[in-house]
Amino acid sequence: MKRVAVVVLEGAKPMDVGIPAQVFTHRASMPFTVEVCGVRPGLITGGDGLSYHVEHGLESLATADLIFVPGYRFPDREPPPAALITALGAAHDRGAILAAISTGAFALAATGLLDGRRATTHWHYARRLAEQFPKVRVDDRVLFVDEGSVLTSAGAASGIDLCLHLLRRESGMAVANHAARRLVAAPYRSGGQAQYLPHSVPESIGERFTQTREWALRHLDEPLTIARLSQHARVSERTFSRRFLDETGYTPMQWVMRARVDRARELLEETELGVDAISAAVGLGSATNLRRHFRQVLGTAPTAYRRTFSQSG
Numbered sequence: 001m002k003r004v005a006v007v008v009l010e011g012a013k014p015m016d017v018g019i020p021a022q023v024f025t026h027r028a029s030m031p032f033t034v035e036v037c038g039v040r041p042g043l044i045t046g047g048d049g050l051s052y053h054v055e056h057g058l059e060s061l062a063t064a065d066l067i068f069v070p071g072y073r074f075p076d077r078e079p080p081p082a083a084l085i086t087a088l089g090a091a092h093d094r095g096a097i098l099a100a101i102s103t104g105a106f107a108l109a110a111t112g113l114l115d116g117r118r119a120t121t122h123w124h125y126a127r128r129l130a131e132q133f134p135k136v137r138v139d140d141r142v143l144f145v146d147e148g149s150v151l152t153s154a155g156a157a158s159g160i161d162l163c164l165h166l167l168r169r170e171s172g173m174a175v176a177n178h179a180a181r182r183l184v185a186a187p188y189r190s191g192g193q194a195q196y197l198p199h200s201v202p203e204s205i206g207e208r209f210t211q212t213r214e215w216a217l218r219h220l221d222e223p224l225t226i227a228r229l230s231q232h233a234r235v236s237e238r239t240f241s242r243r244f245l246d247e248t249g250y251t252p253m254q255w256v257m258r259a260r261v262d263r264a265r266e267l268l269e270e271t272e273l274g275v276d277a278i279s280a281a282v283g284l285g286s287a288t289n290l291r292r293h294f295r296q297v298l299g300t301a302p303t304a305y306r307r308t309f310s311q312s313g
Contacts (some may be wrong), residue, residue, distance in 0.1 A: 011073030019159040020068040037068035058087040070100030076128040080107040099151040101159035109133040119152040141194040154193040192299035
């Protein structure tokens with residue numbers, strides 16, 4: 001019987017706390033026991049209008065095999081308690097597995113255990129995680145990252161993906177599939193969290209080429225080269241490429257490709273056009289090109305994306 005500890009911090013998100021507590025809850029089919037704890041026992045003010053009364057403090061981490069750190073409010077503004085950092089480090093040193101859900105990744109990163117490793121968090125906080133912890137290789141495209149003894153997941157629902165993955169890893173397919181059926185959840189989810197970002201093309205930080213970008217968005221079905229874009233902006237190709245990269249963080253051709261993928265996303269959601277017709281409408285030419293670029297940017301296939309996000313679905 002393995003022991004699971006779920007650490008509730010101030011501002012803890014209810015779903016983030018509930019997912020591991022429910023997935024690993026003790027029953028005949030599950031070889032786990034779960035303790036929900038805090039930095040100290042007692043009342044903890046959570047997020048979204050809920051509070052928690054926990055019976056256990058950080059002593060639960062001293063004997064746990066799996067430790068979950070759920071997401072919490074303002075992770076980029078308020079450092080986690082020093083006592084938690086010490087307890088997580090000691091638990092890891094003795095062989096416990098540490099897993100963060102959503103913004104819980106900030107607490108794991110503060111231990112230094114993510115340094116030099118891949119990690120993820122909710123896409124809204126990914127850039128701030130990378131800025132605060134530059135030694136962490138932040139990947140904002142995936143649903144979760146398994147680095148062996150430390151794991152991280154994206155937004156709240158990705159906690160289910162992470163927990164089912166850990167169940168497969170620790171207890172086998174049968175236990176994980178049974179838990180998935182109990183939760184009415186997919187054993188595997190298609191694609192990564194990149195498909196949930198509102199836009200894959202970043203907003204400009206300046207106005208220098210705003211008109212050219214707006215013009216390009218209206219002409220995505222046409223050939224768009226650096227020469228044509230720079231001609232519209234009335235600057236040299238070299239100047240255009242350099243300043244465009246400074247403003248958006250992408251080269252002009254990377255930006256155009258992502259703009260085409262974003263337009264394809266809209267057509268998949270809002271129309272019943274086939275993949276070939278959408279490919280032509282966004283300037284990617286063939287269905288093969290659309291599938292390749294779609295998977296490259298979003299980590300999933302156009303048909304899978306349509307099933308998830310189509311208005312008719």
